[in-house]
Amino acid sequence: MTGMVLALLTIHTNAQTEIDGIMMEKHALCIGPMFGYSSWKNYWEGTLKRNNENLGTVSATMYSIMGNYGITKKINVLFGIPYIKTKASAGQMRGMKGIQDLSLWLKWNAYSKKIWQGRFKAIVITGYSMPLSNYTADYLPLAIGLESRNLYLRAMADYQRGAWFGTLSGTYVNRSNITIDRNSYYTTEMHYxxxxxxxxxxAFNARFGYRNNGLIAELFLDNWTTLGGFDITRNNMPFPSNEMNNTKIGFNFKYDMPFLPQLSLTGNVATSVAGRNTGQATGFNAGIFYVMNIAKKVKKESKK
Amino acid sequence: MKKLSILFLVLISLLGSCSKDITEDNMQYPALDPVSTDINAGTWKPVLLSAPDEFPVPAPIATNNPDYTAQINEIKSFQQNLTEEERNVVRYWSAGAVLRWNEILRELVAKHNLPPYQNADGTYPIPSAANPLAYPQFPFANPPYAARAYAYVSAAQYDALVAAWHYKVLYNRAAPYKVDSSLQVLVPRSDLPSYPSEDAVIEGVTTEMLKLLFPGDQDFIQQKAQEHKLARIIAGANVRSDLDAGETLGRSVAQKFVTRARGDRAGAAVGNATIWAQMETDAINRGEVPWISQESPKRPGMLPLFGKVKSFLFDSLTMVTSIRPAAPPSTSSQQFKDELAEIYEYSKNPTREQIRIVHFWADGVGTYTPPGHWNYIAAADFVNQRFSEVRWARNMALLNMSIMDAAIACWDAKYTYFNPRPSQMDPRIKTATGLPNFPSYISGHSTFSAAAATILGHIIPAKANEYDAMAQEASMSRMYGAIHYRSDCSKGLETGKKVGDYAIQRAMTDGAE
Incomplete structure (x- = not known):
């Protein structure tokens, strides 16, 4: 998930459906712009929560395009391309901006069965993300991303009974080495x-709520834990290979317009409740998505 | 569906197969096999020693003495069951003792290059050498502190090795593998007499200097020292008595440098509130806008009296009369306004290449500092030159005495003129790297880099142009980063060059060329 890999900038792009249990119909394309804003004043320096008068409030603004296409009813492909701009309200350091990482996902509804008058689905998702611009990761907390190429493997279970549902997922994220603009750096030891x-x-995600008749309203809990890395030492700068952990809770909704059901509004708010070497961020996202059936158009065109 | 399953399997296997091994440049250095033993280095001019035999080294026992045979047997017993780890230790240290201890010093600097966090009342605590492990840990290895540390360690190593070479020739005891040809030798063989061991001299002098400079890291330093000595025995390069004599000599020579360091005025470089206020008042009285800390809460400028520290290559009077640059453009002059406008332009939209340059040379918080960066550059090139240990030390001493004296000259200018930073004069200016907390004129990076490039260009003439280009780029990086004016950088380069020229003068008369 684009936002989550951001070191001290946890943007919440959870409206993207690679984290939910919904599948698009065959040949349906859902696409739209999304806006996000996230900021923090306090952050965890290792396990110590502190503020920094020389940063003030650190914020990230995101504009992105996201899409989801149904290859079949059981196999969806998704993508996202965010543009990110960062800023510190105090101190001298200049924020950064640029196109961040392209993410691509393949979502496969591998198993579906009626159980106890509800429907259980097992979904397997793989994803890949890579930088689309030559941005600088080694400028935290104001870098727009961490620059690693990530491979995601996610297992998801979704159960819906009537209008109520719950979704659980766990993700392993393999992250590549990155290249920085200097030829040495210190972590807990010197590296040349x-x-x-x-x-x-x-990553771990749990969500539950109401999902029916063009309305989704859900609460979610999201956790990101790095498997390794080191703590920011006292009054030091953060570094891309820090141990970065963050847990946040949030609310997400999606609403299909009654007058035009292909058009939907989506939005969420979330806030960090625990972390390590990350910001205690609060943020929101809002997007408008439009669903179109590509196949129908193709058929019409071929008749002409 | 089958195809898809295969795709998932492929992706899963990719997860496991991505190699994340990183090759570290300094681990690729080959074993040091000097072009020359520099057998006459005992006659080279030391920095502080009055004579190479100022500290006595007793005559070694003869190689036909049973005690010596016992020491040979110690090597053999280590060599009987060599583990891969032991071989790696030998490989690591065989690249060169001056090199490895220079790297260890760089690592300590990077670890300690952290500005202390403020007190609750908005003042800042000052690290205490008497209580190095309490927060804020001692030292805060900022660039002037680091420059001085590199210089003292390098100069002390050099003097200790000049003394060692004197005794090597005097006693002329062959290396153990020449005495007993059945010994394995895990490092390149040398005709250099092995008593006292140059490795142990370097280990002894350096550990002693580091007690002064990094008193809270003794466990790490002692562990390295033990490993270093063991590596020499395992390698079959030294017997125990070579090491003992070398270590003792190194420690003795270090005392001379420790004594100098305690009296070089660096301990008082922090100054006090009265001095800080006076510097600001003086600038106002000259009709200039004084430097003001842009940190919150306001942090006293870094080491305001470092310009008064005793230099190595020239005396204090020469510094004021021949090296200190003329005053910067007045903060009310048109030239100042033009230079400020130029930096505002750089700050607005730096190119990716400019950002790369800023970050490559930033060497800010948590790094080995610009002096450390030049040590890295020098070390990587010295490896290819295959210098003897004593020539390594001599060249590192020349480099680091230049950089320390450049730091002194630079800090003298900074606090003599107390010139404000661009972002103080134009709040629209945002920086692409951390803003250093001290006056602007002259640029430290420019001064360090020109001094280093000048002496390195003398040591390796074939690379002189390359070093100059690096110094120019390091200097420009501070303008791209929007933290220095053009005058800061050009005068910094000029001043650094002057300091470097003093090092060349010394180099041409020290007997090594």
Missing amino acids: SNKVDIPDAM
Whole structure:
């Protein structure tokens, strides 16, 4: 998930459906712009929660395009491309901006069965993300991303009974080394290389709520834990290979317009409740998505 | 569906197969096999020693003495069951003792280059050498502190090795593998007499200097020292008595440098509230806008009296009369306004290449500092030159005495003129790297880099142009980063060059060329 890998900038792009249990119909394309804003004043320096008068409030603004296409009813492909701009309200450091990482996902509803008058679905999702621009990761907390190429493998279970549902998922994230603009750096020891080993990570997501007749309203809990990395030492700067953990809770909704059901509004708010070497961020996202059936158009065109 | 399952399997296997091994540049250095033993280095001019035999080294026992045979047997017993780990230790240290201890010093600097967090009342605590492990840990290895540390360690190593070479020639005891040809030798063989051991001299002098400079890291330092000595025995390069004599000599020579360091005025470089206020008042009285800390809460400028520290290559009077640059453009002058406008332009939309340059040379918080960066550059090139240990030390001493004296000259200018930073004069200016907390004129990076490039260009003439280009780029990085004016950088380069020229003068007369 684009936002979650951001070191101290946890943007919540959870409206993207690679984290939910919904599948698009065959040949349906859902696409739209999304806006996000996230900021924090306090952050965890290791386990110590502190503020920083020389940063003030650190914020990230995101504009993105996201889409979801049904290859079949059981196999969806998804993508996202965010543009991110960061800013510190105090101090001298200049924020950064640029196109961040392209993410691509393949979502497969591998198993579906009626159980106890409800429907159980098992979904397997793989994803890949990579930087689309040559941005600088080694400028935390104001870098727009961490620059690693990530491979995601997610297992998801979704159960719906009537209008109520719950979804659980766990993700393993394999993250590549990154290349920084200097030829040495200190972590807990000196390194003479421009390559940095970014530790892999695990993500966990739980969500439940109401899902019926063009309305989704859900609460979610989201956790990101890096498998390795080191703590920011006292009054030091953060570094891309820090151990970065964050847990947040939030509310998400999606509403299909009654007058035009293909058009939906989506939005969420979330806030960090625990973390390590990350910001205690609060943020929101809002998007408008439009669903179109590509197949129908193709058929019409071929008749002409 | 089958195809899809295969795709998932492929993706899963990819997860496991991505290699994340990182090759560290300094682990690729080959074993040091000097082009020359520099057998006459005992006659080279030391920095502080009055003579190479100022500290006595007793005559070694003869190689036909049973005690010596016992020491040979110690090597053999280590060599009987060598583990891969032991071989790696030997491999690591065989790249060179001056090199490895220079790296250890760089690592300590990076670890300690952290500005203390403020007190609850908005003042800042000052690290205490007497209580190095309490927060804020001692030292805060900022660039001037680091420059001085590199210089003292390098100069002390050099003097200790000049003394060692004197005794090597005097006693002329062959290496153990020449005495007993059945010994394995895990490092390149040398015709250099092995008593006292140059490795142990370096280990002894350096650990002693580091007690002063990094008193809270003794466990790490002692562990390295033990490993270093063991590596020499395992390698079959030294017997125990070579090491003992070398270590003792190194420690003795260090005392001379420790004594100098305690009296070089660096301990008082922090100054006090009265001095800080006076510097600001003086600038106002000259009709200039004084430097004001842009940190919150306001942090006293870094080491305001470092410009008064005793330099190595020239005396204090020369510094004021021949090295200190003329005053910067007045903060009310048109030139100042033009230079400020130029930095505002750089701050608005730096290119990716400019950002790369800023970050490559930033060497800010948590790094080995710009002096450390030049040590890295020098070390990587010295490896290819295959210098003897004593020539390594001599060249590192020349480099680091230049950089320390450049730091002194630079800090003298900074606090003499107390010139404000661009972002103080134009709040629209945002920086692409951390804003250093001290006056602007002259640029430290420019001064360090020109001094380093000048002496390195003398040591390796074939690379002189390359070093100059690096210094120019390091200097420009501070303008791209929007933290220095053009005058800061150009005068910094000029001043650094002057300091470097003093090092060249010394180099041409020290007997090594």
